[in-house]
Amino acid sequence: MNNHPMMNNTAMNRRTLLGRSAQGLGAVALASLLDPQVSDAAGTPGVLTSLPLPQKAKRVIWLTMAGGPSQLETFDPKPKLAEMNGQPMPESFTKGQQLAQLQGRPLTCFGPQHSFEKYGESQIEICSLFPHLGSVIDDVCLIRSMTTEAINHDPAHMFMNTGSQIAGRPSMGAWVTYGLGNEAENLPGFVVLTSLGRGGQNQPIAARQWSSGFLPSRFQGVQLRSKGDPVLYLGTPAGISRDQQGLDVDAIGQLNRMQEGLTHDPEIATRIAQYEMAFQMQASIPELMDIQGESAETLELYGCQPGDGSFAANCLLARRLAERGVRFMQLYHKDWDHHGGVKEGVALKAQEIDRACMALITDLKQRGMLDDTLVVWAGEFGRTPMSQGSGRDHHNKAMSVWLAGGGVRGGMVYGASDELGYAAVEDVCTVHDLHATMLHQLGIQHEAFSIKFQGLDAKLTGVEGASVLSKILM
Numbered sequence: 001m002n003n004h005p006m007m008n009n010t011a012m013n014r015r016t017l018l019g020r021s022a023q024g025l026g027a028v029a030l031a032s033l034l035d036p037q038v039s040d041a042a043g044t045p046g047v048l049t050s051l052p053l054p055q056k057a058k059r060v061i062w063l064t065m066a067g068g069p070s071q072l073e074t075f076d077p078k079p080k081l082a083e084m085n086g087q088p089m090p091e092s093f094t095k096g097q098q099l100a101q102l103q104g105r106p107l108t109c110f111g112p113q114h115s116f117e118k119y120g121e122s123q124i125e126i127c128s129l130f131p132h133l134g135s136v137i138d139d140v141c142l143i144r145s146m147t148t149e150a151i152n153h154d155p156a157h158m159f160m161n162t163g164s165q166i167a168g169r170p171s172m173g174a175w176v177t178y179g180l181g182n183e184a185e186n187l188p189g190f191v192v193l194t195s196l197g198r199g200g201q202n203q204p205i206a207a208r209q210w211s212s213g214f215l216p217s218r219f220q221g222v223q224l225r226s227k228g229d230p231v232l233y234l235g236t237p238a239g240i241s242r243d244q245q246g247l248d249v250d251a252i253g254q255l256n257r258m259q260e261g262l263t264h265d266p267e268i269a270t271r272i273a274q275y276e277m278a279f280q281m282q283a284s285i286p287e288l289m290d291i292q293g294e295s296a297e298t299l300e301l302y303g304c305q306p307g308d309g310s311f312a313a314n315c316l317l318a319r320r321l322a323e324r325g326v327r328f329m330q331l332y333h334k335d336w337d338h339h340g341g342v343k344e345g346v347a348l349k350a351q352e353i354d355r356a357c358m359a360l361i362t363d364l365k366q367r368g369m370l371d372d373t374l375v376v377w378a379g380e381f382g383r384t385p386m387s388q389g390s391g392r393d394h395h396n397k398a399m400s401v402w403l404a405g406g407g408v409r410g411g412m413v414y415g416a417s418d419e420l421g422y423a424a425v426e427d428v429c430t431v432h433d434l435h436a437t438m439l440h441q442l443g444i445q446h447e448a449f450s451i452k453f454q455g456l457d458a459k460l461t462g463v464e465g466a467s468v469l470s471k472i473l474m
Contacts, residue, residue, distance in 0.1 A: 005270055043325075046181035049446065055443030056407025056474075058183075060176060061318045061329045063357065064160075065349075066205055067153070067336030068385035068399075070392050072421050073346040076144050077116040077125050077399035080419040081385050085111030089386050090291050093422045096179040099396040100151050101339075109420065111372040113343035122411035128351035132358035138411035139361055139370070141403045141472045145415025145424035148381050148396045148431050153203060153337070156380035156396070160431055163462045165387035171221065172435060175460045178212075178219045178432035179444055183325030186284040188222040190328045197352045199335035201346055209322035210330060214453050221330065224285070224317075228272060288324065291316055302359040312356035319363050322373055336379060340391040348473050373405025374441055376434075385421045397423040401434070405474050406441045414472050432466035440468045 071080055089107035116125045119134030124142060126134055133140070150156035155165040162169035170178070175191035182189030192210045196202050210221030228470040259265075287327040291299075291306045294316065299305070304312035311333045318329045333353060338345040357377065364370040382399030383392035404410065415427035437445040439460065446466060457463075 018099075018375040040285065043183065043185045044181050046177065046179045048179045048449075051443035052448070053440060053443045054443045055441075056372065057405070057441040058372045059322050059327050059329070059443070060173075060374045060376065060406075060438060061322065061360070062172070062331070063315075063353075063375065063377045064157075064330060065330045065336045065353075065379040066157070066332050066334045067201065067338075067376065068156070068381045068383060068394055069336045069349070069379045070338060070342055070346060071144070071400040071417070072112045072383065072385060072392070073114050073127055073396060074130070074198070074340060074350075075126050075142055075402065076279075076398070076417060076421055077127075078112055078385065078417075078419065078421045081109055081113035081421055084109040089420070089422075093418070093420060094386075097397070098151060100385070102384060102388060102393045107386040109385060110392065114346070115436050121303060122412065124413055127346075127350070128349055130354045132303045132354045135276065136358050136404075139365065139404050140410055141211075141408045141412050141414060143401050143403070143414045143429065143434075143472070144398075144417055145426055146378070146382075146399045146401050146431075146434065147424050147428060151394050151396045153380060153394075156394075157205070157209050160378065160380050162213065163432055163435055163460050164189075167208055168211070168213050169458070170215045170219070170326060170460070171210050171459055172438070173210055173330055174212040174219040175219050175449070176328045176439075176442060178215050180327055180442060181451060182327050184321075185322065185325070187288070187324055187326050188220065189326060190221040190330075191326050192223040192330050192332070193317060194223070194266070194332040194334070195309060195311040195314050196334045197311070197349060198274065199348055201335045201337050203334060203337060203387065205332050205334070214458070221328075224289070280282050284324075288320055289317070291320070298363065301363060303355045310356075311353050312359065315356040315360040316382065318362075319360060319367075320370075322364070322369060323367075338383070338391045339393065342391040345391075364405060370405040372406065374438060376438070377402045377406040395422075399418050402471070408441070409472050409474055411470065414469065427470060427471070430466065432461045433451070433463065433469055436461045436466040437469045437472070441473070 023350070032253045072081065087109050094107055115128045117128045117134070118125045119131075120137040122138050124137045124140075126137065126142070126400035148156060148159055149298040150159045150165050156166060158169070161171045163172075190210065194205060207223070210223070212218070212220035235394045251279050289307070291313070298316070302312045302316045304310050306314060307313070311331065314331050318331060321329050336349060361370065361375065364373050378401040379399065384395045386393070398421055415424060415429060417423060419427045438450060446459065446461045446468070450459045453460070
């Protein structure tokens with residue numbers, strides 16, 4: 001057995017074995033990591049040396065509303081549900097269906113808690129709590145027929161982020177940077193920002209949500225803190241000059257390259273890249289986070305103050321990251337889990353995000369960046385049209401998401417849920433469809449974008465099949 005060409009006395013981990021035995025795209029990608037000449041994490045190309053499709057979007061800003069926003073108080077008006085408020089939910093909708101915490105309980109219709117208004121030339125009807133977003137609705141494609149498979153928070157986040165409820169799969173940001181690389185010279189290709197509003201439901205968001213999974217770990221997301229030091233322990237130690245530290249990094253890199261030459265372990269290439277990236281970020285991150293150089297008009301547009309840790313400030317940072325070549329930015333805004341008090345809760349959330357979402361779209365558009373930046377707004381699932389006291393339970397059969405820029409048609413509504421908002425019934429789409437569409441706009445053919453893992457061609461869009469939402473594309 002030791003004479004097998006893939007086995008020798010040198011230590012070899014599972015990823016190395018995978019890299020040497022995989023076929024096609026995955027083999028090329030992992031093999032490239034073994035070459036010290038391409039081990040730099042910053043400003044490097046991805047494994048796709050040429051794109052099979054026209055690239056309409058160069059980057060993605062994914063706005064994650066953590067907790068599961070109610071489509072019925074945001075983007076999906078249901079006058080019939082309002083008429084039936086307080087009446088029993090028709091059994092024809094729910095019989096034999098999966099429910100979360102309402103299983104086996106009396107099901108009562110719970111009408112939308114806020115009014116809806118029409119906005120823009122397209123006259124798209126959204127909740128009146130979002131007038132700022134309404135002012136740019138002609139740049140937005142609203143999807144009212146999104147579905148997902150998971151019905152509890154953590155697996156639902158996993159599914160939305162990775163296309164699988166199983167932990168350990170690569171997140172979409174990791175897939176994108178793996179395929180397209182990173183244009184930024186001194187910043188990671190995949191950056192994560194989190195914010196918490198005033199509702200106080202600080203449900204944890206696990207770092208595995210931006211994991212690289214079985215892709216090389218250098219493609220995982222890097223979280224920047226929106227308050228205090230953006231990255232802990234990034235500063236130069238006291239008494240050490242930057243030149244001295246640079247010499248240390250170079251020396252450690254040489255030692256690591258020697259070891260990598262012996263073991264051909266891709267994680268050593270990752271370690272080299274991480275040391276070098278950290279050194280570069282010591283200069284780039286303070287400049288990035290200092291938004292005091294932004295004009296008063298820009299700060300007024302977003303409605304934020306430098307360093308306040310708000311969703312609005314993170315949206316502004318996302319624009320700054322996009323300008324600097326970061327490929328994938330994911331913003332988490334927590335506190336959307338309204339099992340009770342959905343009327344007050346969504347009103348509070350709208351105050352926190354409405355202006356910021358408008359500002360991000362407007363700012364990108366003014367700078368000529370919206371055309372090649374894909375902005376996506378989504379939670380991990382929707383909410384039930386049945387009441388759970390004064391709130392709504394988790395629901396996976398209907399939810400609303402929206403997209404802007406990146407070659408997506410603005411001023412349109414795609415799909416529909418039934419008259420009570422229980423299930424998507426027209427142009428039903430899945431998370432895999434959304435991922436396929438995102439990759440398509442980035443110039444990637446989702447069916448062929450895979451890597452061998454445990455004997456299967458693993459893909460962001462899964463093995464069940466996915467369709468590009470061509471109707472929403474320009």
